[in-house]
Every structure is written in C-alpha cells, then in structure tokens.
Amino acid sequence: MSLLVVGSVAFDNVETPFGKVERALGGSALYFSASASYFTQVNLVAVVGDDFPEEATDFLRSRNVDLEGLRRTEGETFCWKGRYGFDLNEAVTLDTQLNVFGDFHPELPAEYRKSSHVFLANIDPELQLEVLRQVENPEFVALDTMNFWIESKREALVRVLAEVDMVLINETEARQLAGNPNIVQAANTVLEMGPKYVVIKRGEYGALLFSRDDEPFFAPAYPLESVFDPTGAGDTFAGGVLGYLSNHGEVNADNLRQAMILGGVMASFCVQKFSFNNLRTLEDGEIAERFKRFAKLVHFNGLES
C-alpha cells in the first residue's frame, strides 16, 4: 500500500495572538505528508523553488516520504501570509505569492501511478483531474477543496467529485458547495455528487463523517489548553485519516471511524506548535496515548433499561 498526495509546499508567514513565525514550512502536501508518514508510505508530488531548504527534504526523507515527485525549479517557493485572531477557527489571508506553484502541472513518476490511495489536496480541480488521469487503478481517492474553487471552477470541481471516494471539506464550504445552510442536507447533496463519504471539518469543534449507508459519525477535536497555530490542521487531519486507511485494507465503518479519530489526534498535535514542528518527532506511544484520551473524552455508559 502507498499513499499519493498532490498539493502545495509553501512558506507560511503566520501571526496568531500567541506569536508569529516567518517563512515556516507549510503547504497542504507538507502537513499531509508529515502526518500520514506515521501510518504509511507517502509519495509526494509538489513543486518548490530553489530557495527550498535541504533541511526540509532531509526531514521528509527521514520520515520515509518518497520525494521523487517533488520537483525543484528555478524561482521562489509558494508563499502564504495569514493572521488569526482569538477565534482561531478562521484565518485572514494577507498575501498569497504563487511563485513556482503558478505553473504547476503535476507529473507522476512511474512508480507513483500504482499508488493504492490518493489524496488530492486543495488545488485547482483541473489539476486534480490531471492527477486522476495518471493514476492507474487506485483503491481509494479523497480530495479537499475550498471556496475559491467552488466559486471559480465549479464545473471542473463537480467532474472530479464524481470520481472520488471521499471529500473532506470545511463546514462553511460544504454549505456553499451544496447551496444549503443545513449541514446534514448539505452533506447529502454532496454525497449525491459522487463521493461515498463526506467529511465535514469544523475546526476546534471536530469533524462529521457522512456516508451513504451508515449513520453519521462525529469525531471530536480535543479541547486543548494551548493552541498555538491552527495552520495546516485540516491537512494534518486528512493525513491521519488517509494514512490510517491506506494501511488497513478494506474501508469499512470501523476503520473509517478509527481513521477519523486518528485524524483528530494528529491535528491536536499539530496545533500545539507553529508549523508542523510538533509532527517531527512523535512516538507511536504518544499517538496511542492521545487516541485513548479521545476515547475517554466521548465515553459514556448506556442507560439501564
């Protein structure tokens, strides 16, 4: 089993009420890879400029992330600048410099075309379609998207949605995509567009899993005493979900639910430090221990009948 991710690798300039960081490593594909690498072998497709540090590629290699698909080209790496207020659920984008990412057309190395699992991170849905054309026979494909593509590339987005197994999407964007303020109805509308599973991401309120043939599942976020930087939490969550699924064969209700909790576990580590610094040196025992804390968080006994 191997897990292909296609998305952005970036420098982030982030300001939160608790501090700021400049040129921190970021981007959807990087957060996703760091997270998923704790569960499976990751194949990374992205583009960076010649300013991208060796330290980062060394780290990814140390986590067994395959970098044959990481193209290095002349110019500067994609750069995002954003700010969070005390409501850490929503970032204000201050600046976006696409740089080398502006001409990105993902090309999959031969080995990557056989990936069993695929995550199409939040990029132009036309690029997501380009990727799908190159993968031979994937078992499970998931995608993320955002308001910008829902507004500007709706037709391409609808086409790619029809071809994937799972969509992971923010609550507000799910409502926008479905044109429906009720989240259950919105999820059902998105399910009708193709995917078997819709994951609604709700930031510090956790995530909901809707599927065609099962009741909804709610994965909480862990209430943390210190949340430093929510950047990348959604991609880190997706990395936990897809990483676990790619390493556990058939997708069923049981391992989907475990995968959602592991997504929350990884995201809870991510937000406790700037960038993905807290995903660099986790031990398996720490992940298992936090998984148990999530179980305790929602545990209750049945009523006596």
Next chain:
Amino acid sequence: MSLLVVGSVAFDNVETPFGKVERALGGSALYFSASASYFTQVNLVAVVGDDFPEEATDFLRSRNVDLEGLRRTEGETFCWKGRYGFDLNEAVTLDTQLNVFGDFHPELPAEYRKSSHVFLANIDPELQLEVLRQVENPEFVALDTMNFWIESKREALVRVLAEVDMVLINETEARQLAGNPNIVQAANTVLEMGPKYVVIKRGEYGALLFSRDDEPFFAPAYPLESVFDPTGAGDTFAGGVLGYLSNHGEVNADNLRQAMILGGVMASFCVQKFSFNNLRTLEDGEIAERFKRFAKLVHFNGLES
C-alpha cells in the same frame, strides 16, 4: 428527590429562516420544566401576567410540574422577540418587554425549600442569591447566566458562583466571564470561582463538561436534517441534565456523562419544532431510542495494540 427551577416564563415572538411564530410559550423556566419533567418532579417558581393561558398551566400540571410557586399577577407576561439567520447558533434580540417580570422577587413555598436539586435559570444573580437563601439544604445547585449579568452584575454573579455546584454557560460567555479566549483555560478559571463542574454550551456543536477531578467530557449535538427553532435549546439541555441527576442520587462521573447526553437528547427534540411543542408528548421510548443514536454517533473501537 425534587428539582426546583427559578426563571422566566414568557411569550416569544421568533423568526427563523424556516418560519415565524407569535406569542409562543417560552422562557427559561418553561423550557427547563418541560424537559426535566421527563425525569423527575419539578417545582416551578416564576411569575406570569393575567394574559397567561390556562392551556399552558394545564399542560405543565399534566407533566407533573408543581405550580404552587407560579405567581399570577396583574399585567402582561414577559415578552421576548428575536430573530435567527441561517446561522442558528445566535439569536438577535429585537425587543424585550419585562412586564410583570420586572418586579419579580422569587418567594419559595414552604415545600419547595426542601428541594434536593436547584436550577437557577438565567436571571439577575441577585435574585439567584435570594433563592439560595430560601433553600434549606440542597444537594446540588446549578446556574445559568449571560453576558448582560457578566457585564452589569459581576460582583453578585461571583458571589453566587461561589455557592453553586455547576454552572452551565455559553462558550462566548465563558470566555467573557474568565477574560480568556482559550476555552479550557476559561473553564478552569470558572472552576476556581467555586463550582465543581462547568458545562460549556456550544449550540449545534454540543457541550463540554469540565470538572476539578476528571478529564473533560464532550457531549455532541446530534446533526439534524431539520432544525426549526433553536430557542430554548440551552434550557432544555439543562432540564435534561438536572432532571436526570435529581433522579439518580449521588453525582459521579458516570451519571454526569449520561446526564449530559440526555441534555443533548432533549435539546435535539426541542429544536425540531417551534417553542417546546416537541417536548409535549414524548414517549420514554423515543428518548431511549435517541440516546442510543447519540451513542452510535460517537462510537469507535480501540486500536489493536
């Protein structure tokens, strides 16, 4: 065991994107009583005007709510007018007519002074203190409050907080009360003010229980396909929590968690119709069935070690 509630009984004029209703029965004490009546015997203390309909008192009596403490006086009943947008989490208050509620000073009938459990609904904290002075030896006291009292009657609020076992409070108001944007830190600050338990209400995102000596517990809200009117959901939630506790002896981690889920169960019924109409004719079986759906909503298996 009996459960005393002191709060408002009102007429509500409510507009939501799904319809509107005029002079619907409402008020914190009414929602609370209707909900708690499914679990225990309720003693209601409130005031209404001479315009208050017999139909309502007949209904409460039919639910075994004791009305000796419901004073009927000359004038009009408290009237609230509010509107919800598509974000049903927050009401805009359009008008508040205190009417007979303006001169309310709760007087407890002799029998009520022996109540084992007490809920001080969201009223002036000085009135909450007046009530506490009249109760003889309660086993468990909970209160609700709001931004208005946090701003205008902070000193009295701090005094009453020091005397209660549990506070139930909206997320935004918990942050305001504690002066801290992080919800875990805010809950800990409120715990230091006196109560053993702090319940943070998060609307459609559920509720968190913090306590001095246990890890946090998260009670989800059920994702509903139709939410008609969120008015009273918080008081209905509190009615489930306190109703269950007052009927189950010693307060411990297990029955607190079950009580939180039952609060969510009752709130989920409440929001499906205008006013508390959906709390009029529930069967015990419906409550038990929805409790099981809540259990399924958050169920997942442990990881193989």
